[in-house]
Each structure stands twice: as C-alpha cells, then as structure tokens.
Amino acid sequence: MCAFDLLAATADNLLQEKQNATTSSDRLSENDGDGFVKEECLDANKPFKAEHSDEASCDRRYKHEFVKEKKPFKAELSDEGSSDRKRFCNISSQVYNQNRCSKEQLQHDNYGHSCIASIVTSSSCSERFAAETAVEGKGQNGMENLVRKVELGSSGCPDSSGCKIDGDVSKVKDKLLKFGKVPIDTGTELCCFEDPLDEKPLALISSCGNAKLSGYDDSMPQSSLSKGYDNVLVDSRDNDENFSDCAHPCTKIKSFGPIMFIDDRNIKRKLDSKYHEVAQESKRNTLSNSVLDGNVKPVYSSRKNYDKSQRSQMNIPFKKRKLFNCSSDTNSNGYSRRGDTSYSPENDTNHSVSCSSSGMSKGHGTSSLDHSALRSRDSHVKLRIKSFRVPELFIEIPETATIGSLKRTVMEAVTAVFGGGLHVGVILHGKKVRDDNKTLLQTGISHGNHLDALSFTLEANSSQNKSPACATDSLSVPSADMSQPLIVYPSSLGVTHQRASGFSNVLPEHQVTGLGSLVESDHDSAPSPINTSVEKKSKDSKELITVPEMGMEALVAIPVHQKSKRTEIVQRRIRRPFSVAEVEALVQAVEKLGTGRWRDVKLRAFDNAKHRTYVDLKDKWKTLVHTARISPQQRRGEPVPQELLDRVLTAHAYWSQQKTKQLLKHHSKPCLL
DNA sequence: CTTAGGG
DNA sequence: CCCTAAG
Numbered sequence: 001m002c003a004f005d006l007l008a009a010t011a012d013n014l015l016q017e018k019q020n021a022t023t024s025s026d027r028l029s030e031n032d033g034d035g036f037v038k039e040e041c042l043d044a045n046k047p048f049k050a051e052h053s054d055e056a057s058c059d060r061r062y063k064h065e066f067v068k069e070k071k072p073f074k075a076e077l078s079d080e081g082s083s084d085r086k087r088f089c090n091i092s093s094q095v096y097n098q099n100r101c102s103k104e105q106l107q108h109d110n111y112g113h114s115c116i117a118s119i120v121t122s123s124s125c126s127e128r129f130a131a132e133t134a135v136e137g138k139g140q141n142g143m144e145n146l147v148r149k150v151e152l153g154s155s156g157c158p159d160s161s162g163c164k165i166d167g168d169v170s171k172v173k174d175k176l177l178k179f180g181k182v183p184i185d186t187g188t189e190l191c192c193f194e195d196p197l198d199e200k201p202l203a204l205i206s207s208c209g210n211a212k213l214s215g216y217d218d219s220m221p222q223s224s225l226s227k228g229y230d231n232v233l234v235d236s237r238d239n240d241e242n243f244s245d246c247a248h249p250c251t252k253i254k255s256f257g258p259i260m261f262i263d264d265r266n267i268k269r270k271l272d273s274k275y276h277e278v279a280q281e282s283k284r285n286t287l288s289n290s291v292l293d294g295n296v297k298p299v300y301s302s303r304k305n306y307d308k309s310q311r312s313q314m315n316i317p318f319k320k321r322k323l324f325n326c327s328s329d330t331n332s333n334g335y336s337r338r339g340d341t342s343y344s345p346e347n348d349t350n351h352s353v354s355c356s357s358s359g360m361s362k363g364h365g366t367s368s369l370d371h372s373a374l375r376s377r378d379s380h381v382k383l384r385i386k387s388f389r390v391p392e393l394f395i396e397i398p399e400t401a402t403i404g405s406l407k408r409t410v411m412e413a414v415t416a417v418f419g420g421g422l423h424v425g426v427i428l429h430g431k432k433v434r435d436d437n438k439t440l441l442q443t444g445i446s447h448g449n450h451l452d453a454l455s456f457t458l459e460a461n462s463s464q465n466k467s468p469a470c471a472t473d474s475l476s477v478p479s480a481d482m483s484q485p486l487i488v489y490p491s492s493l494g495v496t497h498q499r500a501s502g503f504s505n506v507l508p509e510h511q512v513t514g515l516g517s518l519v520e521s522d523h524d525s526a527p528s529p530i531n532t533s534v535e536k537k538s539k540d541s542k543e544l545i546t547v548p549e550m551g552m553e554a555l556v557a558i559p560v561h562q563k564s565k566r567t568e569i570v571q572r573r574i575r576r577p578f579s580v581a582e583v584e585a586l587v588q589a590v591e592k593l594g595t596g597r598w599r600d601v602k603l604r605a606f607d608n609a610k611h612r613t614y615v616d617l618k619d620k621w622k623t624l625v626h627t628a629r630i631s632p633q634q635r636r637g638e639p640v641p642q643e644l645l646d647r648v649l650t651a652h653a654y655w656s657q658q659k660t661k662q663l664l665k666h667h668s669k670p671c672l673l
Numbered sequence: 674c675t676t677a678g679g680g
Numbered sequence: 681c682c683c684t685a686a687g
Contacts, residue, residue: 574681596677597675598675598676598677599674599675599676614675614676615675615676618677622677675686676685676687677685678683678684679684
C-alpha cells in the first residue's frame with residue numbers, strides 16, 4: 001500500500017523536519033511581529049483537547065490574519081500533477097497534524113493550473129482518536145500514543161516535544177493497520193477520492209483540526225491555495241457580502257466519516273437534538289463560538305435590486321445562519337436564554353440577523369475545545385465552551401473559486417457536519433464519561449470541583465458509516481450508504497452571471513463541467529432538476545393528452561421544449577430553516593413595519609441575507625404565526641423561543657387590527673360620502 | 674415588482 | 681418553498 005510507504009517516508013522525514021524546527025519557527029515569528037503565528041502553530045498542534053485546554057492565546061489568534069500551510073516535503077512534492085505526490089500530500093498531512101504558517105509561502109506557491117481543489121479538514125478522526133486516547137489512556141494499545149507522537153513531532157515547532165518517532169515506522173504501520181483508526185482512515189480516504197478525478201489536477205488541502213482561514217482578501221483567487229498545500233487552515237470569517245457571493249457551481253462539499261450524507265430534514269432534526277445536548281451542557285455559547293463569526297459584520301451593499309442578484313444566488317445554500325442559530329438560539333425545551341444577548345436587535349439600522357449576532361463575532365471556528373468553568377452561587381455548574389473542534393470535512397472546490405466562496409464552502413461543510421450527526425462527548429479528567437444517566441454531581445462535575453479537567457468533544461455518531469473505503473464511492477457514485485451527499489450544491493443551473501460585487505473568477509467552462517458532475521449527485525436536499533423536469537413533463541403530457549384539439553406534433557414538441565427548459569432552469573431552492581436569530585430579526589422588523597410590507601422588512605432586516613426573499617419572509621411569518629398558535633409539542637424543527645412566538649402573536653394581532661381599521665376607514669368613508 | 678394566499 | 685393571481 002502506498003499509503004504506508006508514504007507514511008514511512010514521512011516518518012523518516014520527521015526527523016529532518018524537526019531539525020529545521022527552530023529555523024522554521026523563527027521565520028514564522030518574523031512574519032508576525034508579536035510571534036502570534038508561532039503561537040498559532042503551536043496551538044494548532046493540539047489534537048487532544050482534553051489535554052490542552054489552556055488556550056490563553058485563543059482569542060488573540062483571531063485577531064490576526066493568517067493562513068497556515070505546511071509542506072512537509074517540498075522536494076518530493078515538486079512534481080506537480082503527479083498523483084503520487086498528491087497521495088503523499090494526503091498522507092503526510094495526516095501524519096503531520098501540524099501547520100507551518102506562512103502566508104507568503106502560500107501565495108507564492110501557486111500552482112494555479114488546477115481546476116479543483118479538495119480540502120479536507122480531518123479532525124474527526126483525530127478527534128475521536130483523541131477522545132479515546134483520553135479515555136483509555138495508554139491502555140490496550142500504544143499505537144494511539146505513537147501516532148500522536150508522530151503528529152506532534154511533525155509540528156516542527158519547538159513545543160512539540162513528544163516527537164520521537166524512533167524510526168520504527170513499521171510499527172506504526174502495523175498498528176495503524178491493526179487498529180485502523182483514524183489517521184489511516186483519512187489518509188485512505190483522501191487517496192481514494194482523488195483518484196476518480198485524477199485527470200483533473202487536484203489540490204488537496206487538508207487541515208487537521210481547524211478549519212480556519214482568515215484574513216484573506218476575498219479577491220484573492222483561490223488558486224493561491226493550490227496544490228502544494230496539504231494543510232491550509234481557514235477561518236471562515238467572512239462578511240455578508242462575501243457570504244452572499246454564492247458558491248461556485250463546481251463547489252462540492254462532502255463530509256466523510258461517520259457523518260455523512262443526510263438529507264436536509266435529517267440534518268435539521270439531528271441538529272436540533274444535538275443542539276439540545278450541547279445546550280444542556282453548556283447552556284449556550286457553544287456552537288456559536290465555533291462557527292459563525294462570519295456575518296457578523298453586516299455589509300450594506302446598496303442592493304436595490306437585490307432580488308435580481310439574489311435570484312442568481314438563490315440556489316446556493318448558506319447554512320451559516322443555521323449555525324448561528326444553534327448558537328444564539330435557545331430554549332423551547334426548557335433551555336431558556338439566560339438573559340444575555342447574543343444579539344442586539346435594538347439597533348435601528350439595516351440590521352440583519354447577521355449583525356445582530358455581534359455577540360458572537362468573537363466566535364472562532366476553532367478546532368480545539370476549550371472551556372472554563374465558573375461557579376454560580378446556586379450549585380449550578382457553569383461551563384463555557386470556547387470552541388469545538390470541527391470534525392473531518394472534505395471539500396472540493398475549483399481553484400478558480402474565490403477565497404470568499406472557499407470560506408462559504410467550508411462554512412457550509414462545517415454547518416452540515418454540525419447538523420449531520422454529531423454528538424457531544426464529555427471528558428472528565430481525561431476519561432470519557434459514558435454514562436448519560438449520571439448526574440453531574442455524581443460524575444464529579446460540581447461547582448465544588450475544579451472543572452479544568454472537564455472538556456467536551458464533538459464526535460461523529462458511531463452509528464454512521466466509518467469505512468474510509470466508502471469515500472471512494474461517495475465521491476463519484478454515491479453508494480447505498482451515502483447516497484445522500486451531505487452537501488452538494490450546484491449553483492443555479494440557469495444562471496451564469498455573477499454579482500458584480502462578487503469575485504467571479506470562475507470560468508464558464510468550470511461552471512459547465514461542474515454542473516455536469518454535480519447534477520448527478522445532487523439528489524439530496526434539492527431535487528434533481530432532471531427529476532423535476534421528468535415529473536413535470538409527464539404531468540404536462542397528461543394534460544396535453546387530455547386536450548382533444550392538440551395535434552401529435554404539439555404533443556411531442558411541447559413536452560420536449562418544456563423539458564429542456566425546466567431541466568435547465570427549474571430547481572427548487574434548498575430548504576434553509578430560519579434560525580432563531582433570523583426569526584428574531586424578522587419579528588423585530590415586522591413589529592415595526594407591520595405585516596404586508598415584506599419588501600421593507602426584507603430591506604430592513606435581511607438585506608444582506610441574499611437567500612431570503614420577501615416572499616420567504618412572508619412565508620416565514622405565516623408559519624411563525626401558525627407555530628405560535630399550536631402547542632409546543634406539535635412544533636417541529638428548531639425551537640423558537642416562546643418569547644419570540646409571543647411577540648409574533650402580539651405583532652400579528654396588532655397589525656391585523658390595523659389592517660381592519662384601515663379597511664373600515666376606506667369602507668366607511670365612501671359610505672359617509 | 675410586490676402582495677397575498679393557496680399548494 | 682413554490683406558484684400565481686392580482687394590484
């Protein structure tokens with residue numbers, strides 16, 4: 001297996017790598033005056049959250065713009081386009097769960113001729129791995145520790161002390177084989193799924209742990225992140241403008257591993273339940289931290305014709321808000337918002353949901369989980385989870401896509417993962433707490449104890465498919481297991497133009513080719529256009545047949561025409577459930593503007609939410625009113641805080657009354673006259 | 674293009 | 681969310 005050979009080679013290089021460590025970090029430090037980057041590197045080298053809960057630099061890192069990349073073996077990798085090389089990258093990125101930071105390098109090493117870039121953030125594996133390690137300690141196998149050593153050792157950072165590889169690579173291989181855990185899984189996956197696309201040059205960017213990429217100018221062509229970088233961390237902190245700039249047609253996101261292909265509804269369902277789990281543990285401020293910090297800064301692009309541009313973007317899903325929602329959201333199942341405020345709806349400007357979440361702006365889509373526990377007076381345990389590690393993601397995106405779209409793509413992938421079947425693990429004193437029925441007190445999580453040893457993990461549901469081999473299939477031909485790609489979003493089929501404000505570096509060819517490959521696998525959240533058209537066609541045909549006057553030519557010609565038309569244009573937008581934050585914004589806007597002024601509502605509260613049309617808002621209001629009227633038990637989906645629903649009813653009643661008053665006036669006036 | 678409402 | 685009538 002080439003993977004193991006590569007692994008072995010990697011191990012060999014680790015030593016050399018380590019020798020260069022000092023130099024590297026020095027260089028890195030220079031890149032950033034205060035040595036931040038260096039710090040970041042070290043930080044990123046913490047696959048084991050439980051053991052690295054101290055992140056004093058956590059916040060700081062987000063104030064800096066950087067992209068981490070790592071090229072373990074530049075020499076070997078110089079042969080671009082070689083599939084071996086790619087494999088090598090994949091493997092090495094697994095082993096090297098570490099990133100060297102250098103924006104410059106990244107920009108310089110631009111292979112720039114590829115069509116597709118694949119990005120893998122593989123942390124789920126190491127994530128799970130970490131958890132298990134923590135639980136079982138050195139138990140049954142030392143392999144995990146060994147691997148860990150490898151990972152740490154590869155960091156090239158002075159901090160990584162445990163980097164003795166002992167040269168016995170074969171041991172590693174064997175153990176990896178034997179236990180088939182993570183690192184190998186991912187490596188295999190990567191190898192597998194790039195094969196089908198081998199003709200196209202691929203850029204694989206794999207980041208173990210954090211999907212963070214920040215500070216990149218969105219105008220920077222994504223091709224900058226190309227081949228040589230098997231490890232790019234991205235902070236998906238983009239603003240709304242970019243956010244709206246829809247994904248590239250060729251953009252595919254797939255999540256491998258346990259969480260794979262779930263349709264939209266399942267996602268939501270799971271997200272809901274999962275969220276509750278989290279909520280119980282952390283009350284709030286959990287997921288929020290991790291993901292969404294985009295959208296925080298509202299961009300008031302004076303888009304008077306938002307609808308126009310919007311239409312073109314409409315087919316692109318942006319689930320950011322969903323995450324959002326997870327975070328800012330709250331109760332309904334008894335988890336009540338504790339008076340805080342993730343958002344500041346008071347502001348009067350064009351506040352959209354996004355900006356209203358300013359409280360989350362500091363959120364970081366980080367990888368490592370960290371928390372601090374505070375004691376409250378009443379024996380409640382207060383936990384604060386600073387961040388979660390994002391489990392493994394696979395992202396495939398054209399190199400010609402913009403950074404902005406990359407960010408969004410990553411964002412969507414992250415969102416999908418969150419909704420796709422994660423559960424929260426609790427680790428206390430390095431041990432995983434498995435008994436869900438124990439009380440916190442029984443477990444030792446009480447306000448009287450030091451809770452430093454408490455940490456949480458996001459873990460993929462074990463029930464899901466773990467087989468890496470399936471990754472191969474899932475890429476091109478969805479297997480039975482993963483017939484539902486988590487996210488595969490073709491952009492709107494009929495649309496070719498990009499918004500002016502967007503960075504449309506996308507070549508038309510790519511759009512076309514991308515569509516071709518995507519349509520096939522797009523039978524998840526959004527119905528395949530083909531299927532739709534077929535349905536419609538048959539329906540139309542029937543209708544046509546019932547028309548006596550219709551001649552045969554017409555019978556034939558019309559359906560054909562309609563088919564092609566619908567195939568290209570008709571595509572139902574994917575469902576994007578409103579987040580609580582969005583609902584909040586909507587309610588607020590309606591309270592002020594009233595029902596019936598949906599365009600104004602849109603402009604006021606959702607101007608930068610391209611995917612929300614005024615019709616959507618109207619519909620949402622409709623459902624909100626309905627939701628508010630039914631019993632909480634009958635409600636589905638993400639729970640909307642009762643407080644909001646009350647406001648909905650109040651506002652609805654008020655404006656209904658206003659309307660009738662208006663009507664009466666108009667009616668009475670003529671009568672009086 | 675917007676609204677309003679049914680599907 | 682979609683579709684469409686109506687203004």
